[in-house]
Amino acid sequence: MTTLATDKRNRRHPGGSSMIRPGFVWAVPAAIFFGLFAIVPLVLVAVLSFTSWSGIGSPQFNGLQNWVNLVHDPVMIQSLWLSVLLTVLGVVTQTPLSVLLGVWAAGHQRNRAILSAIYFVPLLLSSAAIAVLWRGLLDPNFGIPSQYPWLFGNGNLFGSQRGAIAVLVFVGAWQFTPFHTLIYQGGARSIPPVLYQAAQVDGAGMVRTFFSITVPQLRNSMITSIILMIVGGLTAFDTVLILTAGGPGTSTTISAFYMYQQAFLSFNFGKASAIGLVLAVVATAISLVVVRATGYDKMRSTQEGV
């Protein structure tokens, strides 16, 4: 909405009037700071991927050694598949949930305000707190699963790959659904009521209205939300670190966690940089593909013809 309003305003003042405008100097401090801690590291991660460094002394160039190692590393190959699997499972569980909750929260039901205030709570907590909380609640010896053997078997959800993945997907949904709900709530609020009135006049039912008006109108929210899920799913490893530590064995070692492990537990910083670069490229590429494929970059408004 803001973009639309700005466009209109700019048209009224083509090129801006002759008033005094702040110079580039206003942008310099932030630009330097950001460049130093975000852009330089992005370049450096590529450079470091061609070096060997154990964290002490200075990095030594070793050519393509890290990359050769990486391509022949079965754990790395497996970790990429696990990253994709966990990301896809995250998207397919969280998207329907947050669309439904977001549309619901955009409405005017009784108790809505109180309920959405509580839905929001997981979003306020650090991922460390959430992971530690669930690790405690799902503890194999004292947690909830240990009390319900008919449902959870031996109670050790962390003991099998299937169980560990299920825990990660569930905790991910618990943690991130509120955020995506918020995106969809914002999207649903800006759907013009006239569309619903038209649908009602045409005699469309609730389900029909939802799928023919609400969902298509939420397209931009959906693209934003899914891109954030993909990038987050591929790169976040704090939950994995605390909940499963990549285990049992390496069966939940996603690439991002493998990178952390290589760097800060095995002190193999060169190889870790290579993994970091792979993640950066894959995450960016997927985002770009999603953006291009959906025409999001052209910022096509969902309100054309309204």
Add this chain to the structure above:
Amino acid sequence: MKTRPNYLAGLGAFIWFIIVAGPLYVMLQATFETQVGYGKSGALGFPSTFTFDNYINAFTVGFGRYFVNTLIVTVSVVLLVVLLVLPLSYAVVRNQGRSTTFVFRLFLLGLAIPAQVVIVPIFYLISLAGLYDTLIGIILPTAAFALPICTLILSGSMRDITPELYDAMAMDGATSIRTFFGLVLPLSKGGISTIVVFSALQAWNGFLFPLILTQSASTRVITLGLFNFQTQFGINIPGLLAAVVMSMIPILLVYLFARRALVQGLMGMGGK
């Protein structure tokens, strides 16, 4: 439009309420039980004991210190972010020159850089600067990675200032500095409070940078304290959960008083 009560949606909303609030309730209840009592009555059972020991214990294992550290980090990050983002957003909104636009594009690109992929170079740079295992070492990258979203939020709210007001300021012969303090600053209060709350939340909950950039107990922040507690005393579930509750209290307080700013910040993050 007339709305009929939608019982199905109501039921779904209620189920999700249980899924979100249930674990939080179970956690809170467990923190007032002794470790033995918790083992007996189980996670979902009715508590058989009542004690504050878990909270006292959390303080004795160092959470007081972690609290202070986290507070220092949070306040510094917020100050740094506000001081950098305010002039930048002003320039982005009012100076549409090529270099400013380029910087803004760079920041938008920064939105897409997940901090995780650059942990190795960040560790390298911070070590090189001799800031490893210091609070400043945590503060600098945490602030840097909060900048893009905060710039997006604040420049969005500054765009809502109408050009007529700028025209009026210019007509009075105001310099860009006077325009900034006389017009932009007072009219961006909403946006500023949003980025304050947002960057505070980021800093308070930050785990990644403390994890890779500190090691000793004297520089430990609260999230890392939780992780440490879990690896050391993982079997003491009530104690662990009490520590989790303590880490949440300040945020929940802020949430009570600044809910609007927080929600707006988070919406600005994804809604554009």
